[in-house]
Amino acid sequence: MTSADHRNGRQLHLNAFLMNAGHHDAAWRHPRSRPQDATELRYWQDLVRTAERGRLDSVFLADGLALWGKVRHNALGGFEPLTLLSALAAVTEHVGLIATVSTTFNEPFHTARKFASLDHISGGRAGWNIVTSGSVDEARNFNRDEHLEHRARYERAAEFLEVATKLWDSWEDDARILDREAGVYADTDKVRPIEHRGEHFQVRGPLNVPRSPQGYPLLVQAGSSEDGKEFAARHAEAVFTAQQTLADGQAFYRDLKSRLAAYGRSADELLVLPGICPVIGGTEAEAQALLQELTDLQVVEYGLAQLSGMLGVDLTGLPLDGPLPDLPEERDINGNKSRFTLVAELGRGEGLTLRQLVARLGGGRGHRVYAGTPEQIADQLQEWFEQGAADGFNIMPPILPGGLEDFVDQVVPILQRRGLFRTEYTGRTLREHYGLPRPANRLAVTT
Incomplete structure (x- = not known):
């Protein structure tokens, strides 16, 4: 394949979606995986350093508030993601750090506080995958017998995000004066309560963390229902999604981008990142054999x-x-x-x-699984990118750590040679990696 997009400067974005032993539900049984290390910090440090070595935009940790699936048969359970990402921020300099946090079973104040803290700790690399939670098992861990109704979850999520952004804006960027001589640490005219009173939340504010390097963490969303797409069009800056075919990917991409204008947004303000589980082999036959090997272990x-x-x-x-x-x-x-x-x-x-x-x-829980050589994987990514189905990809290695290492060492260099992916980081913050602006403080007093 030849590249057209690199001639106008457009490059794709790559996020590494990390799960304990890998995304295939039989990964933990494969000799290349290390399920025993899923609660070892060094294991995750090695993974995130591999992603940074590949100049990937970000890594992503999914999360749920229940023990998903049958732990008898899979390497389930593990670290709370914001805690882990704070530790990973200390051993990396560039790669973005995205975590799932539910709006159904958390409160805006402590969620805003945690992400502002991670953004400061990482020097501006925090991202929030906003979910409403989808399982009754989660509801039963939070004083409920049944889950909130789908639309009600999204209505709560919209107000939750409104409160969080107000809290991030409750400090102006220059609120801290640090005037030792006058004894003035902060200009209290620039640190203000938000006085939010809504249907779901009453929050006075201000936040007890100064405004962070990115202003807000990168806002990511992963639901593709009608409610999810409207929420994404209004609020999200990146969307993790699942489509099986190029045509389905193109249709979703067009649909989502077409909704942005209603919210005063342009098409480049929201990045679409379909998930792909790349099963990589030296030959196509080797890749298919690995996929069959994993299937046989299911x-x-x-x-x-x-x-x-x-x-x-x-x-x-x-x-x-x-x-x-x-x-x-x-x-x-x-x-x-x-x-x-x-x-x-x-x-x-x-x-x-x-x-x-x-x-x-087994490999992607509905995300696309593709087995092939590094060249074939690169061809697939390029085709979706250039044919209007993706702005980048949510890379879901079937086995960890080897699947991520294979992608970084074998596929990324091909994309770089084709001019489709960066060879060096040019920014420091996650927003800079994704080419997205730092949000203005909407509560700042204009003079």
């Missing part, structure tokens, strides 16, 4: 439980070599609506049996 019981959760239907006891049963409509799903639809359409569209669908979802 515990079907685990995959079936995961699939049941995605579809909102208990599949236990159904014939593994039979088709999907009758499923509810998306409107009746109170969890992750967009993932339900993607998985249902994948199973029905290709006529997959339950066993085949479990295998297909």
Whole structure:
């Protein structure tokens, strides 16, 4: 392939989505993985240094507020992400640090405080993946028998983010005077309460952390339902998404970008980063063999439980070599609506049996899995980037640490040679990596 986009200066963005042993649900059983190190700081330090060596924009840690899946059959559970990212900030200088935090089971004040702290600690590299939480298991850890209704979760999320941004703006950039002689540390005319009173929150403010290097952390969102897309168009600066085909990726990209104008935003103010799980081999046959090796290591019981959760239907006891049963409509799903639809359409569209669908979802849980040589992987990324399906990618290594090392050492240099990816960092903050502006303080007094 030849590159067209690099001639006008457009380059793609790469985020490394890190999970304990890797993204394939059988990764922990593979000899190249190190599941025993999932709670060792040095392991994560090595991973994030690898990402920085590859000049990646950022690393991302997902999170949930329950023990997901069947821990009997997968390396689940681990560190709280903001705590871990604070430790990783100390051993890196450039790579961005993105964490998931739920708006359903947290409060705006301490969330704003934690991200402002991480942004200061890292010198401006914090990012927040804003989620509303999708599982009843999480609700049951927070005084609820059932989950909040989907739309209500997004309404709470919008107000939550409004409060958080006000808190980040409650200190002006130059509020700290540090006048030792006069005994004045801060100009209190530039540190002000926010006096927020809304449907979900009452917050006086101000925040007890001065305004951070980026102003706000990079705001990321990952829901692709109608509510999710509207929330992203209004608030998000990057979107993690899942599509299986180029055509689906192009349709999502056009749809999301077309919604921005209604909120006074331009198309380049929101980056679309589809997930891809790259299974890399020296030859195409070696890559396919690795994928088959991982499939053979799957515990079907685990995959079936995961699939049941995605579809909102208990599949236990159904014939593994039979088709999907009758499923509810998306409107009746109170969890992750967009993932339900993607998985249902994948199973029905290709006529997959339950066993085949479990295998297909093993590497990416609905994100695209692609097995090939480094050149073939690079070709796929370039095609989606140049054909209007992506501004970059959420890289989901099937096995860690080896899958990330393979991507950084074998695929990134190809993208660099094609002029599609940076060879050196040119900025210090995560916003600079993504080419996004530092937000103005909306509460600042103008004179």
